[in-house]
Amino acid sequence: MTQNEPTGEPGRHMSAEIAEQPEVFARLLDRRTEIAEVARQVAERRPRFALLAARGSSDHAALYAKYLIEVLLQLPCGLVSPSTTTLYGAxxxxxxxxxxxxxxxxxxxxxxxxxxxxxxxxxxxxxxxNTADSPLNRAAELDVDITAGKELAVAATKTYSASLLALYLLVDAVRGGTGEAAAGLPELARATLDGSAEAVEEAVRRYRFVARMVTTGRGYSSATAAEAALKLAETSYLAARAYSGADLLHGPVAAVDEQTGVLAICSEGRGGAAMREVLDVVRGRGADVCAVGSAAAQVPAALRVEVPACAEELAPVLEVLPVQRLALGLALARGGDPDRPRGLAKVTRTR
Known part of the structure; x- marks a missing residue:
C-alpha cells in the first residue's frame, strides 16, 4: 500500500486490526514452546546484563521489556541509542x-x-x-516471530501488543516460567474490547476538541503511556506528551491546567497505587483526567475506562487496547484517516 492508495472507509484497517488482537494472542500462546527454546539458549549463556534496541512503537515495547528484565530476571538493562553505533561508530x-x-x-x-x-x-x-525472513532476523543469532500477521494500517496496533506478549513469554521462560499467567489473555482481551467500548466512546466525545494531552503511568504502565502519546500524535495530530508519573511531578505538572486532557494508565499493582498521589496533584490543577486500567475505579478521575485485572506485569498487553480504540475514535471524529496519517509510511528507515 502506498501513501496515496485509497483504503476505502477511513480507519477500517486500524479498526479490524484492533479487533483481531485476541486471536493474535491465542496464536502466539500456541508458540510458547518455540519461544521457550530461544529462552533456554539465553539462560544457558547467563548474560551479565541486557540491552534493548528499537524505534517507534517498538521502542515502547522495549521499555516494557526493560521492566520485565530488571524486575523478573533481576538483570541490569538499558535502552540502546542506535546513533552511538550508526553515527559515532562506538x-x-x-x-x-x-x-x-x-x-x-x-x-x-x-x-x-x-x-x-x-x-x-x-x-x-x-x-x-513480525517478519520471520527479515534482515534483522538473519543478522541476529536467535529470533522470535510474533506472528501477528500482515498489518495494513500505518499505526501499529496488533504488532505492538503481540510484541509485548512475545517479550513477556521470552523473559518469563528465561526465568523458568511456563507462561501460565498469560494463558487467559485472549479471553481477557475480548472482554476488554467489549467492556470498554462505551467508555471509550464517551472519551472520544469528551476529548474531540482538546488541543493538548498528557499521558502518564508508573512502572510497567509507563510503556502504555508512551505508546498512547505516540498513537494520539500520529493518528489525531494532537500535541501529546508522555511522562512517568514521577517525572510529571518533577516539573512538567506546572504546564498542566484546565485546558489539558490527562490520560492516566492505572492498573492494579504497585505502579497503579503510585499513581494516586500523582492524580491528586493533577486534578488539583484543574486537568480533565481519564483513567484507563484495572485500577481506574480507585483513582481520582472525571472519566474511567476499566480493564479486567491480571498479573501486573501483563497489564500493558490489555490496557493498551482501549487506548488504541481511543486514538482511532479521535482520529475519525477529528476528520482524519488513521490508516493513512499524513507524512508517515509503514516502515520508517533511519540510520
Whole structure:
C-alpha cells in the first residue's frame, strides 16, 4: 500500500486490526514452546546484563521489556541509542551481554547495523519481529516471530501488543516460567474490547476538541503511556506528551491546567497505587483526567475506562487496547484517516 492508495472507509484497517488482537494472542500462546527454546539458549549463556534496541512503537515495547528484565530476571538493562553505533561508530565490549532488537518489520537500517555490530562485539543477539525472513532476523543469532500477521494500517496496533506478549513469554521462560499467567489473555482481551467500548466512546466525545494531552503511568504502565502519546500524535495530530508519573511531578505538572486532557494508565499493582498521589496533584490543577486500567475505579478521575485485572506485569498487553480504540475514535471524529496519517509510511528507515 502506498501513501496515496485509497483504503476505502477511513480507519477500517486500524479498526479490524484492533479487533483481531485476541486471536493474535491465542496464536502466539500456541508458540510458547518455540519461544521457550530461544529462552533456554539465553539462560544457558547467563548474560551479565541486557540491552534493548528499537524505534517507534517498538521502542515502547522495549521499555516494557526493560521492566520485565530488571524486575523478573533481576538483570541490569538499558535502552540502546542506535546513533552511538550508526553515527559515532562506538565499539563497546559486549561480551556476555544480551541484546534484544525489537522491530515489527525487521527492516530498519539502524537496528540492523546495531545488531550486526553487537554480535561482532560478543553479544548474544535476539531479534523480536513480525517478519520471520527479515534482515534483522538473519543478522541476529536467535529470533522470535510474533506472528501477528500482515498489518495494513500505518499505526501499529496488533504488532505492538503481540510484541509485548512475545517479550513477556521470552523473559518469563528465561526465568523458568511456563507462561501460565498469560494463558487467559485472549479471553481477557475480548472482554476488554467489549467492556470498554462505551467508555471509550464517551472519551472520544469528551476529548474531540482538546488541543493538548498528557499521558502518564508508573512502572510497567509507563510503556502504555508512551505508546498512547505516540498513537494520539500520529493518528489525531494532537500535541501529546508522555511522562512517568514521577517525572510529571518533577516539573512538567506546572504546564498542566484546565485546558489539558490527562490520560492516566492505572492498573492494579504497585505502579497503579503510585499513581494516586500523582492524580491528586493533577486534578488539583484543574486537568480533565481519564483513567484507563484495572485500577481506574480507585483513582481520582472525571472519566474511567476499566480493564479486567491480571498479573501486573501483563497489564500493558490489555490496557493498551482501549487506548488504541481511543486514538482511532479521535482520529475519525477529528476528520482524519488513521490508516493513512499524513507524512508517515509503514516502515520508517533511519540510520
Amino acid at each position: 565499539e563497546p565490549d559486549l561480551t556476555d551481554v544480551l541484546l534484544v532488537s525489537v522491530s515489527q518489520s525487521g527492516g530498519s537500517p539502524d537496528l540492523l547495523e546495531v545488531t550486526e555490530a553487537a554480535r561482532r562485539r560478543g553479544a548474544l543477539t535476539v531479534a523480536v519481529t
